[in-house]
Amino acid sequence: MAHFYLDESLEPVNAGEVxxxxxxxxxxxxxxxxxxxxxEILLGNxxxxxxxxxxxxxxxxxxxxxxxxxxxxxxxxxxxxxxxxALAKGGRDEMAVQAAVEIGIDGIVPWQSRRSISQWRGDxxxxxxxxxxxxxxEATKQSMRAHLPQVAELSDAAALGGVVAGAQVLVxxxxxxxxxxxxxxxxxxxxxxVGPEGGIDPRxxxxxxxxxxxRVRLGSNVLRTSTAGPAALAVLQARLGxx
Numbered sequence: 001m002a003h004f005y006l007d008e009s010l011e012p013v014n015a016g017e018v019x020x021x022x023x024x025x026x027x028x029x030x031x032x033x034x035x036x037x038x039x040e041i042l043l044g045n046x047x048x049x050x051x052x053x054x055x056x057x058x059x060x061x062x063x064x065x066x067x068x069x070x071x072x073x074x075x076x077x078x079x080x081x082x083x084x085x086a087l088a089k090g091g092r093d094e095m096a097v098q099a100a101v102e103i104g105i106d107g108i109v110p111w112q113s114r115r116s117i118s119q120w121r122g123d124x125x126x127x128x129x130x131x132x133x134x135x136x137x138e139a140t141k142q143s144m145r146a147h148l149p150q151v152a153e154l155s156d157a158a159a160l161g162g163v164v165a166g167a168q169v170l171v172x173x174x175x176x177x178x179x180x181x182x183x184x185x186x187x188x189x190x191x192x193x194v195g196p197e198g199g200i201d202p203r204x205x206x207x208x209x210x211x212x213x214x215r216v217r218l219g220s221n222v223l224r225t226s227t228a229g230p231a232a233l234a235v236l237q238a239r240l241g242x243x
Contacts, residue, residue, distance in 0.1 A: 002042045002052065004144045005029055006137065010045040012071040019043060019053060022062040030058045041065060046140065046148030048074045074146040080189045081236055082107035082164050083229050084155070086196040087118040092226035096194065097132055099230035101139035101149055104237055108136060109163050109191070111155040115198035125154050157204035160193060161211025167191045169213035171205065172228055176217035180235050183216050190236060194229040 007021045021029070021043070029035040037055050043065060044050040050072050053065035083105045085096050097108055110132060112120060120128050133151045140148045155163050167189040170180065193200075193208065200208075205215065218232050237243040 002040045003029070003033055003035070004042040004044065004141050006044055006046050006141055006148065008046050008148070010043060010049065012049045012073055013051060013067045014070050015067050017067050018056065018064055019051075019067065020062060020064050024061075026059075026063050027061045030060060030063055035063060040068070042144060044144075044146060046137075046146075048076065048146050050074070050144075050146050072146075076147055077106060077240075077242065079185075079187065079240055080106035080164075081233060081240075082109055082152075082167065082189065082191045083233065084109040084111050084160050084163065084191050084193040085229055086111055086113040086194060086200075086225060087116040087120060088196045088225045089117040092197065092224060093118065094132065094135055095226040096229045097135050097151075098139045099226075100233055101136045101145070102143040103230050103233050104145070104242060105149055105229075105233055106147070107149050107152065107164070108132060109152045109155055109160070111157070111160060111193075113157065113196045114201040114204060116196040117198075118196075120154055129154065157200075157207045158211075160191065161208060161213055164189050164191050169193060169208065169211070170232075171200070171208050171213050171215050172218055172232055173200070173205070173215040174217055174222050176215040178214065178216050180216040180218050180232055181239070183214060185236075185239065192229060192232055192236070194225055194232070197225050 039055045052068045057064040083100045169191045171193040
């Protein structure tokens with residue numbers, strides 16, 4: 001299987017055209033992955049374009065590759081799924097982000113729950129958001145996805161209902177009356193809300209429901225915050241016919 005590299009500046013190309021990748025991505029490819037001349041790779045821009053290429057030149061922080069075929073451009077899903085993942089201790093929130101990207105999430109919203117032990121404050125907000133974006137980028141490369149999910153600004157329960165305009169908001173709740181596998185999907189974008197390790201505070205549930213969210217249960221088992229989002233995403237992927 002060819003290695004997959006991302007360069008967000010790339011535009012679609014035709015067979016025979018040469019692409020030049022520079023910077024950190026090229027450094028990793030050449031110095032870490034030992035990319036060699038003649039090796040076949042897959043290049044993408046994270047915005048739907050992917051093209052299979054042959055490497056024709058390498059340097060410490062740059063490589064060139066010739067397109068073997070016309071670039072393929074994949075449209076974004078008509079119904080996009082966003083994971084609103086509560087901050088959690090022990091890196092469990094980051095585990096959720098990584099797995100969700102590999103499974104096919106379209107956007108990520110970090111949110112600060114009342115029961116989140118992990119806290120983003122001050123300069124840490126920007127630093128941690130950038131870390132989540134890097135995790136999403138690496139997971140996109142690992143899964144060879146055409147679209148790179150973006151990490152939104154830090155939110156809270158009061159703002160989650162409107163974080164994606166017009167979206168249907170589904171909040172995972174172990175005692176929710178409706179099952180995620182059966183709740184009617186309205187055809188809008190979806191926001192899947194996952195709480196922290198201590199669960200969602202009742203006042204936050206009230207805020208979310210008042211903004212139009214629906215409380216749904218995933219199953220009879222209570223999952224960790226690191227696995228609940230990816231598991232729920234898999235259900236939605238199947239329901240939407242994306243799997």
